[in-house]
Amino acid sequence: VRRVILVLGDQLTPELPVLRDGDPEQDLIVMAEVADETGYVPHHPKKIALVLSAMRHFAQDLRDDGWTVRYFKLDEDGPKSICGALMQVHQDEHPEEIIATRPGEWRLIEALEACPVTVRLVEDDRFFCSIDRFKTWAEGRKELRMEWFYREMRRESGLLMQGKDPAGGQWNYDKDNRKPAQRSMLQARPMEFTPDEITDEVLTLVRERFSDNFGSLDPFVFGTTRTQARRALTHFVKTQLPEFGDTQDAMLLDEPYLNHALVSIYLNIGLLTPREVCDAAEAAYRAGDVPINSAEGFIRQILGWREYVRGIYFLKGPDYTGSNTLEHKRDLPAAYWGGDTDMRCISEVVAQTRDLAYAHHIQRLMITGNYALLLGVDPAQVHEWYLSVYADAFEWVEAPNTIGMSQWADGGVVASKPYVSSANYIKKMSDYCAGCAYDPDVKLGEGACPFNLLYWDFLVRHRDRFEGNRRMGVVYKAWDRMDEEKQREILAGAGKLT
Ligand code: FAD
Ligand code: SF4
Structure with missing residues (x-):
């Protein structure tokens, strides 16, 4: 040899x-x-x-x-x-x-x-941006904003470009991609596969050895070969990508995928390459089958976010996963591992995670991530949870999303402001609140949604840090306008929850 x-x-x-x-x-x-x-x-x-x-x-x-x-x-x-x-x-x-x-x-x-x-x-050359290229981009910059990195990647890769300009005239169509949930938006679902002999043998082994781990093994419908992954990609581009942008941030009960691609599982183990996934989306746009807001929104996730988080992971080094800028120390609630909760949004996303090893980005960021951040959970525990429960979870991509984007534990390297919201956002973007034990419109007292109380509690706890953030000044002004008795009751209500 x-x-x-x-x-x-x-x-x-x-x-x-x-x-x-x-x-x-x-x-x-x-x-x-x-x-x-x-x-x-x-x-x-x-x-x-x-x-x-x-x-x-x-x-x-x-x-x-x-x-x-x-x-x-x-x-x-x-x-x-x-x-x-x-x-x-x-x-x-x-x-x-x-x-x-x-x-x-x-x-x-x-x-x-x-x-x-x-x-x-x-070196692993399956990415648009090498680790060294990212370091060069990051050098000397005060802020490492994804949007600027993404535009360079568009220019370098040639994806969705018309000469020197972005296709369609804009770099980013995010503002068109925030439509709330509606069942009429749904067209199709990701492709599913029947296990063959090799997979069956593996399923038996996993059943024997890992049945104590959180999550259901059956049914197992993921593709496990390159050919299957290619078929799943083609199916997505044809049936779901046209509506991808419209439903990108929406959440619906019993509709875990909406028009999301479920391609991270294939990309992250190498069955698909980022180049071929982006090329397929661009070709559909050029053929007139997919509108620009969907093609751009989808390509940005891969050419922009996916490459950017990898760059951050290798730039920041092995200690990054231990970051805890906000000094959060609380334990992750048992509800994340399937324990009882009256919060319908949490129980829905956790149940889906248990059954499918999948949740889409907004579910991860604005439901489970948002709640853990508002509560003040130790980011290391949050990180371990995300790394465990999703089929696409590999540390280089999971950690910057969790430690950085979701928990703001890196002090704002990835996210210019913390991704926190009250129940308002969840009510607008999902149908989870209907039938929940809590009421998203109740801010205080009996039936008040925990997100409403914890939101203010978080902002008040971290006032020194965030008050000066130009995108957050307005929420502190709203807090200051509230009468003092109400403020006290909100903080007392939040205290009882935590
Ligand atoms: P789609 O919505 O269809 O997007 C297409 C592709 O874009 C994805 O397959 C993925 O490769 C890429 N992408 C989208 N958003 C991101 C992002 N923020 N960072 C990197 N790539 C992105 N993604 C992982 O691949 N592995 C993880 O372990 C992971 N952990 C996350 C943890 C948290 C707290 C959050 C907020 C996000 C995390 N993400 C992770 C990013 C994102 O949620 C998933 O990539 C996406 O949900 C995968 O589903 P999809 O293939 O249907 O995605
Ligand atoms: Fe979640 Fe609050 Fe809505 Fe219940 S009311 S689903 S806890 S946001």
């Missing part, structure tokens, strides 16, 4: 440089299911099944392409860590070199760097 090439569970892309430059005649591919990876947080069973099944399918594809693959299945007697697997292969094969694509999280980068056998790390 000339070289050993490590392929991790989120690196299932045939075009990776380590594979492109490898030689099936002389090189050996190593893939390993190990307890350290299935257990560093209590992952949702669907997430474990997705990754293991996709790994096994990918290994089979590699073998079909002529590669020799040494595959470790999850086994009590097998290696417990990726490093352990590499040491075993090293001992058996005496390769000239071991190479790997740089992992997407500091935990694993550090583990490989500390491994007794030397592993050469090769």
Whole structure:
């Protein structure tokens, strides 16, 4: 064996440089299911099944392409860590070199760097923006706003451009994408797949070993191969993307997906590349099948947000996940793990998360994220929850969204102001409030929605920090205009909740 090439569970892309430059005649591919990876947080069973099944399918594809693959299945007697697997292969094969694509999280980068056998790390080039390119962009800037980064990425990638100008004349059509929920908006749902033999075997393993983890394994409908992921993408572009913009921020009971793509699960493990997803959306726009607000809104999530959060994660280093600027210390409520709650919005999003390992962005940001931030929950616990419960959760993308955007724990690197709201926003954008034990219109006393009380409590607690924020001055003025007795009652009401 000339070289050993490590392929991790989120690196299932045939075009990776380590594979492109490898030689099936002389090189050996190593893939390993190990307890350290299935257990560093209590992952949702669907997430474990997705990754293991996709790994096994990918290994089979590699073998079909002529590669020799040494595959470790999850086994009590097998290696417990990726490093352990590499040491075993090293001992058996005496390769000239071991190479790997740089992992997407500091935990694993550090583990490989500390491994007794030397592993050469090769850059992951599946992104529009390299880690170095992002550092150059960030250098010397006072504020790292996504919108400015995104415009550079539009220019560099050529996506949705008309010469030097943005297609349609504007860079960003967000203001057209805030329509409240209406059932008539719904056209179609993401494509579902029936498990094959390989997936069935994985499902049995996950059922046996991870049934204590939060989340339902069945039904399992995710695609686990590149072909299936491509079909899911084509289906989305054809049936859901045209309305994507209109429903982007809406939330409806029993409609978990609305017109969202459910492609993060495929993108994040490498079954789809960001380039091909954006190209598909742009082609549909150019063909006149998709309006600009939908195409731009969708492409911005991938070309803008996804690349931006990765840049932030690697720029800020391994300590980023420990950030806690607001010094929040409360424990995450049991309701996040399925405990009883009378708050319909929380119970709905948590139940959906348990059943599907999925929630769309506004559910994550403005329901579970908003509530944890208002309560003052320790961001490390919030981070662990998001990293565990979603099938698309990998630290490089999850942490900046949770620690930064959602919990403002990084002191405003990602979000210029905290994403907090009272019940008003939830009432406007969803139908959750109908039938809730609380009333979104009651601000105080019997039946008052907890969001209404906690919203003011949060703002008052952090007045010193946020009063000077030019986008928040107006809410502090509203608080100051309120009569003192009412202010006292709101704060006392919030105190009883927490
Ligand atoms: P769509 O709404 O259809 O969007 C299309 C694609 O854009 C997504 O597939 C995703 O790849 C990308 N995208 C959209 N928003 C973001 C974003 N803010 N950051 C990065 N990429 C984005 N996304 C993850 O992939 N993994 C996570 O672990 C994750 N954790 C999150 C935690 C919190 C607290 C919040 C607020 C957001 C998180 N997101 C995460 C971002 C976003 O919620 C998901 O990418 C999205 O819901 C995935 O569903 P979809 O494919 O249907 O997305
Ligand atoms: Fe959530 Fe309040 Fe609406 Fe109930 S009333 S669903 S708690 S926002």
